[in-house]
Structure formats: structure tokens, C-alpha cells
Amino acid sequence: xxxxxxxxxxxxxxxxxxxxxxxxxxxxxxxxxxxxxxxxxxxxxxxxxxxxxxxxxxxxxxxxxxxxxxxxxxxxxxxxxxxxxxxxxxxxxxxxxxxxxxxxxxxxxxxxxxxxxxxxxxxxxxxxxxxxxxxxxxxxxxxxxxxxxxxxxxxxxxxxxxxxxxxxxxxxxxxxxxxxxxxxxxxxxxxxxxxxxxxxxxxxxxxxxxxxxxxxxxxxxxxxxxxxxxxxxxxxxxxxxxxxxxxxxxxxxxxxxxxxxxxxxxxxxxxxxxxxxxxxxxxxxxxxxxxxxx
Amino acid sequence: xxxxxxxxxxxxxxxxxxxxxxxxxxxxxxxxxxxxxxxxxxxxxxxxxxxxxxxxxxxxxxxxxxxxxxxxxxxxxxxxxxxxxxxxxxxxxxxxxxxxxxxxxxxxxxxxxxxxxxxxxxxxxxxxxxxxxxxxxxxxxxxxxxxxxxxxxxxxxxxxxxxxxxxxxxxxxxxxxxxxxxxxxxxxxxxxxxxxxxxxxxxxxxxxxxxxxxxxxxxxxxxxxxxxxxxxxxxxxxxxxxxxxxxxxxxxxxxxxxxxxxxxxxxxxxxxxxxxxxxxxxxxxxxxxxxxxxxxxxxxxxxxxxxxxxxxxxxxxxxxxxxxxxxxxxxxxxxxxxxxxxxxxxxxxxxxxxxxxxxxxxxxxxxxxxxxxxxxxx
Numbered sequence: 001x002x003x004x005x006x007x008x009x010x011x012x013x014x015x016x017x018x019x020x021x022x023x024x025x026x027x028x029x030x031x032x033x034x035x036x037x038x039x040x041x042x043x044x045x046x047x048x049x050x051x052x053x054x055x056x057x058x059x060x061x062x063x064x065x066x067x068x069x070x071x072x073x074x075x076x077x078x079x080x081x082x083x084x085x086x087x088x089x090x091x092x093x094x095x096x097x098x099x100x101x102x103x104x105x106x107x108x109x110x111x112x113x114x115x116x117x118x119x120x121x122x123x124x125x126x127x128x129x130x131x132x133x134x135x136x137x138x139x140x141x142x143x144x145x146x147x148x149x150x151x152x153x154x155x156x157x158x159x160x161x162x163x164x165x166x167x168x169x170x171x172x173x174x175x176x177x178x179x180x181x182x183x184x185x186x187x188x189x190x191x192x193x194x195x196x197x198x199x200x201x202x203x204x205x206x207x208x209x210x211x212x213x214x215x216x217x218x219x220x221x222x223x224x225x226x227x228x229x230x231x232x233x234x235x236x237x238x239x240x241x242x243x244x245x246x247x248x249x250x251x252x253x254x255x256x257x258x259x260x261x262x263x264x265x266x267x268x269x270x271x272x273x274x275x276x277x278x279x280x281x282x283x284x285x286x287x288x289x290x291x292x293x294x
Numbered sequence: 295x296x297x298x299x300x301x302x303x304x305x306x307x308x309x310x311x312x313x314x315x316x317x318x319x320x321x322x323x324x325x326x327x328x329x330x331x332x333x334x335x336x337x338x339x340x341x342x343x344x345x346x347x348x349x350x351x352x353x354x355x356x357x358x359x360x361x362x363x364x365x366x367x368x369x370x371x372x373x374x375x376x377x378x379x380x381x382x383x384x385x386x387x388x389x390x391x392x393x394x395x396x397x398x399x400x401x402x403x404x405x406x407x408x409x410x411x412x413x414x415x416x417x418x419x420x421x422x423x424x425x426x427x428x429x430x431x432x433x434x435x436x437x438x439x440x441x442x443x444x445x446x447x448x449x450x451x452x453x454x455x456x457x458x459x460x461x462x463x464x465x466x467x468x469x470x471x472x473x474x475x476x477x478x479x480x481x482x483x484x485x486x487x488x489x490x491x492x493x494x495x496x497x498x499x500x501x502x503x504x505x506x507x508x509x510x511x512x513x514x515x516x517x518x519x520x521x522x523x524x525x526x527x528x529x530x531x532x533x534x535x536x537x538x539x540x541x542x543x544x545x546x547x548x549x550x551x552x553x554x555x556x557x558x559x560x561x562x563x564x565x566x567x568x569x570x571x572x573x574x575x576x577x578x579x580x581x582x583x584x585x586x587x588x589x590x591x592x593x594x595x596x597x598x599x600x601x602x603x604x605x606x607x608x609x610x611x612x613x614x615x616x617x618x619x620x621x622x623x624x625x626x627x628x629x630x631x632x633x634x635x636x637x638x639x640x641x642x643x644x645x646x647x648x649x650x651x652x653x654x655x656x657x658x659x660x661x662x663x664x665x666x667x668x669x670x671x672x
Binding site for chain 1: 403405406408409410436437438475478480504505506507509510546547548549550551553554556557558559560561566574576600601602603604605634635636638655656657
């Protein structure tokens, strides 16, 4: 049993008739995912990549038994798309769409949570398990079945790292790109217990970035609750001081949020921290060889 | 993000009913004098530089005036000033109020809680970063009920308010909550919030609007952060473009990969000068435009580091080859390419046909571009 997705996952693609929706429906199917339906209001009756298109998520769920959604709907309409899928009974929604206002995401997150639904993203590459299914846009070529879990706040950097693991002769259990927006549906801390409880995952790779405190929070969780070995990487050590959310933002993140604080917190929690992406496969292989428990 | 200058922030506050001092903006010393002479701004008044940086009081960017002549002199001395890298083009003239207390309130986002948070402190009028944690109160606010009565009462208690000022706070916090949501703000901050007589007045306004909500707020389209002309052009083409002080140009896709690329370059002794994040695109023309922009920044060498997902390697290769055809010979630069991922084989072949080799290893390609920038072997 992989994390969140499996052979039982049946995907409805919201925004399937758009360019990205169509391209990635084809890719998800090529991965082996059951994409059972698409939704674009007003386009019912057509098909995309041999997948029937419906006007509403409710109809798609009733007719096809879809149980997960992949959302490509443009930002101004993404909130509505998510609320619709939650109301139709979908309990896992991957939102690929970028530039969704965080005020919308606040409503989406709390609405979904109150109804027992999980969001991955937004502005994320989604989730894939080589032994299960892919919901999202991570390139198929980077995967190979294995026992390394990957969670990341990045997009393409995730592909780079997952690919590095494959080229080193190792494989992945499940990989989740959480997205780097200010408000995400699933954070590191939300994802960690899923991998702790996943019998297919022996070791976890955590890919973070500067900004926010998600990595520090993850380190705290790992220290107290996570028993599997962790290899981590933080991007942005050399980045110039960038966007800051004004003074009040600085109070919230007081003394946290830099590459140094994140690396220190993860090391203190027992994680091995790579300095560069290409060091990760070696650290993973080393940990696997040493029979790696932390 | 769009940071609003104080006077713009106060215009927003006024719309939502936040109590403010009487004031007007002046763009010249003559205008400042006239506004105080005709009573538009009551005397005595305060004259404040309209810049985004904090610490104006200490930095000589805030002055007081008792007469129209003094208002003119104050404006004269502040306008045109360079304050923390920003040229002062406007001053805000406001009536000087007799205040008994300076407080702090703000609304912002707590990313960890995934909730807005109301921050209050009785220690207003100073930079909030300098205030001790124990003197700052934070209350998460659920977006569904919104700000509740008990939360506002707790804020009043923290701020040491009762009676008239407490009632005023109740209305003021409701207004700020509406500003925060209605304007899609990342930050709404009042510092200082002054107790004046039996009520409250917002003496300053700091409002930051989220970029992603721009589609709902065409009114902010003309206000932009300071950008270099090239950064401005890039923004119009939806390419993230940042100029630094080094000499290596970096073109990558995705923020994480771009940052990791800079980290690796620095490790090998390289100094990134411009970085450009293509984001996700499958339009070769966007790639061409990115390279043409890069050429204008005159880097010593350029590193193209792409991991193809939405942005496919063959798209990037086509765009790059076209750009190399278009770049004027005087703007040419040594190029090191690394394209991996979706359609890698096709992309590498397109580059090879144009005489460009893609180096698959991140380490080797980074070393090659650092050498190229130093004028050494490639």
C-alpha cells in the first residue's frame, strides 16, 4: 500500500479540455493511472484522450466512481473547482494551478479539512507512486519502483532529485510535491506520518527551500515522531535576501526561515543534510547500505 | 507584492471607515504651503516622506510645521531626499494630534497555522521587531466566522483600552478585517495606532497587496515595486528575472531548481549576475525572449539548466537555437547547457545539430560555466 494513491485511485481531471489538462491526462494514463473522467462545464458528451467529459464533478463521480481529482482550472476559478469536488465527495484533490490567491486557499483548505478531504498543492507537481498511480504532472521518466519516499516544496527540483535517485539505481515508494505557496493543503508535517506508516517506505528524502518555517516544523516532528532515516536538502543557501512579508511576517518567523536555521534544525533532528542536489543519491545509498535506522 | 505607500494605504483605510487624521498629499513645496494656508491641512501639522522603508522618524524623513512657511520648508527639505535607496517624490501633510498612547495592531497570514492572525501590542510607535515576544499578542482568526467579539475584547485588554477607546477598537478591527479580506492583503498594519481623546486614530498605514490576487484588483495595476527596466520587461512577459551583482547569467525553470543552481555555482566560485526563471512554458518563443533579455544584461557566460516537465526539453532547445540566431554578435556570450527530463533526447539532438552540447551532470556543467565566465577552458 503506497501513500494516498494506489491502483484503486480513480481520477477525475478538472479542466481536462485545456491544453495542460489534456497533455497530463495522456501522461497520467501512460503512467498507468485510471483517469476515469474529465470535467469542463459546458463540454459534457465529448471525450479527451478517450476519457468521457462531464459538466460537473457530481455527475463524473456518479457515473464513473472517481475518488480523486486533479485540478488544472485557471486561478480565478480554482476555488470554485475545489469546493465543487469536495461537495461531490472527492477526498483527495491535487491542485496544479499556480497563482491562486492565498485568501482563496485559506477558504479552500479549511472547507476541505472540515469535510475530511485532503488537498495537495496548489502550485504543485502532485503525487506519484510507481507501484500505484500518479495524480499530477511529475514527468513519468524520473520514476522507478523502490523504497525511498520523497516530499518536496519544489517542482522541477523535485524531478531533478527523484531522477538522481533513479540514476543511482534506487527507486521511489511515493513522491509528493507539496507546492511552495504561502498556504498549502498538505505540509511536511501533514505528510510525514503518511510515510512513517507506509510499509513500502524505508527512508525519506525531504527537499525544502528558504522562507517560511515548514522545514523547522518538519524537523520538530521528525525529532519526536518519525523513526525512519531522513536525507534532506534545502535550496537557496546563496539566495539574496528576497521577498519578505513586511514586519508582521518577520514576527511570525522570528529567528527562523533561513537556510542555516533549517539545516541546523534538520541536523539536530537526526537528518543527514546534503549541501547540493547531487549529494542526495549518495547519502541515500549510504543510509540504505548501513541498514539505516536513525 | 504591491506595497502601498502610506497615503495610498490610508485611502484604502478611509474607504473602509478606519479613523484617520485629516491630511493631504503634496508633490512640491508650493503645494505643501498652499494646503496648509487654505486650511485643507490644519496646523500644526506633520510632514512625512512617502517611502516604503520604515524608520522615517529617526531618519529625518518626518518633520513638524507650525505655519505654512514651515510646511513649505519641511516639504522642501524632504522632497527629493534619498531615503534608504528610495527617492522621495511625495509628502503627506497631516494635522498633528494630541495623543495619549501609541499602540500596534496588524493582520497577516500565519503560514504554519494556515490562518490569518491578529497581532496586538501595547508597545506601538517603535519597530515591532524590536519589541519583546512577551509583549506581543497573537490571535489566529478563522476565516469562516471571521474576527469574533471575544477576540476583539482580548485585543482591547492587551492594549490596555476601556470605555470609548475600546469601543473605537471594536469598530476599527472590523474595518481592518474587511481591508485584509476585501483588498486581498498580505499585511494590514497600523503602527502607531494612537489614543486621541476618547477614540482611536490610525497614524500610519502599511498595506501590502498579494500579487496573485491582481486579477481582482485592476486598481493596483499601475503601482509597482521598484524594478530595473529589464526586470520590468521580463515581468510583462511573465518571466521571473532578478539582477544581482555577479557576471554569470542563469536560466532555469522553477524557483527551487533556480535556487539550487545558484547554490552550486557559488560553491564552484561563480558569481550569478542575473537569474531568470522560465517557469512552466511550452512555447519556444518565450524561451527565445528569455535569452534575448539575458543578452541585454551582458553576462560573461550563461548557464541554461532545465529539468523538463511542463516545459519540455525540445521546446527549450528550439527556443534557444532561435535566440542564438537572433542575438546580435556584440551581445554574444559563452553558453553552457544542461537539459534533462521530458523529451530530453529530442532536445539534446536539436542542440547538437546547432553545435551546442548539453552536459548531463549538474556538477560538471556548473564547473564549465564558472570556467567560461573566468575566461578559462570550457
